[in-house]
Amino acid sequence: MSADDETVNSADGRSKRWAHHRERRREELIDAVIAAIRELGPEPGIDAVAAHAGVSKPVLYRYFTDKSGVWEAVARRAAAAVVEAVAPAVAAVGEDREVVTAAVDAYLAFIENDPHLYRFVVHQRGIARERDVVADAIDTVASVLARILGDRLRALGLDSGGALPWAYGIVGYVQTVGDWWLRHQQPISREALAEYLTTLLWGGMEGVRSAADTPGGLAAKL
Numbered sequence: 660m661s662a663d664d665e666t667v668n669s670a671d672g673r674s675k676r677w678a679h680h681r682e683r684r685r686e687e688l689i690d691a692v693i694a695a696i697r698e699l700g701p702e703p704g705i706d707a708v709a710a711h712a713g714v715s716k717p718v719l720y721r722y723f724t725d726k727s728g729v730w731e732a733v734a735r736r737a738a739a740a741v742v743e744a745v746a747p748a749v750a751a752v753g754e755d756r757e758v759v760t761a762a763v764d765a766y767l768a769f770i771e772n773d774p775h776l777y778r779f780v781v782h783q784r785g786i787a788r789e790r791d792v793v794a795d796a797i798d799t800v801a802s803v804l805a806r807i808l809g810d811r812l813r814a815l816g817l818d819s820g821g822a823l824p825w826a827y828g829i830v831g832y833v834q835t836v837g838d839w840w841l842r843h844q845q846p847i848s849r850e851a852l853a854e855y856l857t858t859l860l861w862g863g864m865e866g867v868r869s870a871a872d873t874p875g876g877l878a879a880k881l
Contacts (some may be wrong), residue, residue: 670777685722688712689732692719693776696733701778705729731792737773737780738796745771748805757805759860762800762832764853770837771849781838801826829860 691712700709705726709716723729748765752758770777781793810823833856840852847855856874 681722683734688714688722689736692729695738696779697773697775699775719772733776734780734792737776738792740773741766741769741796742799745800749800749803749807756857756861758804758811759829760857762804762858763831763856764849766833767837767840767849767853770844771839771845772829774841777841797827797830801830804829831855832856832860852876 685741691714692708695708696703699711703711706716708729709719712719719729720726723732732799734813747763751759752761786858804826805823807820808826812822814821836852836856842847
């Protein structure tokens with residue numbers, strides 16, 4: 660190996676180590692900002708967040724460019740946590756009704772256990788974002804639900820074309836009701852709300868079955 664090759668390899672190694680260090684530091688700062696949100700509430704100022712995290716605002720901006728960059732990084736982490744909570748719970752169950760129950764309960768459990776972070780992500784205003792992280796999370800969870808619902812419909816001998824809109828309907832419905840539940844200081848228990856929502860949403864699959872069994876019903880239209 661020539662001296663030039665050694666110089667290039669050495670520089671490349673330093674560059675990779677720096678990139679790894681920078682990414683690790685970003686993750687540590689995201690952890691610190693989330694801890695600040697949990698302590699200070701869902702609408703913290705950037706100066707208060709930096710102080711709570713034990714760094715200066717310029718240090719935050721060194722890793723995230725600006726306030727929007729900080730907020731978006733936190734929102735992405737939180738949205739990923741929602742997906743990680745809901746998707747495995749849904750994928751693990753075997754019975755039709757349990758699919759709905761698992762999705763509802765996992766989502767309500769997440770927002771119940773981390774209300775400040777939930778409100779921060781969903782209701783943060785005036786922040787420029789490259790992508791809508793809430794919509795991305797909804798897309799991911801709805802896709803998992805749609806695959807499972809599609810399998811159930813095909814097992815019944817029915818067209819699975821309605822699985823995706825049905826999945827988005829479930830996610831949107833539960834998100835809206837969950838938001839109401841938090842805003843009104845959880846007027847009913849999580850268990851009761853999950854059961855109410857499951858009972859209402861379960862009518863979707865039962866309705867599909869009933870329509871498919873009637874003359875001129877869903878099966879004929881499909």
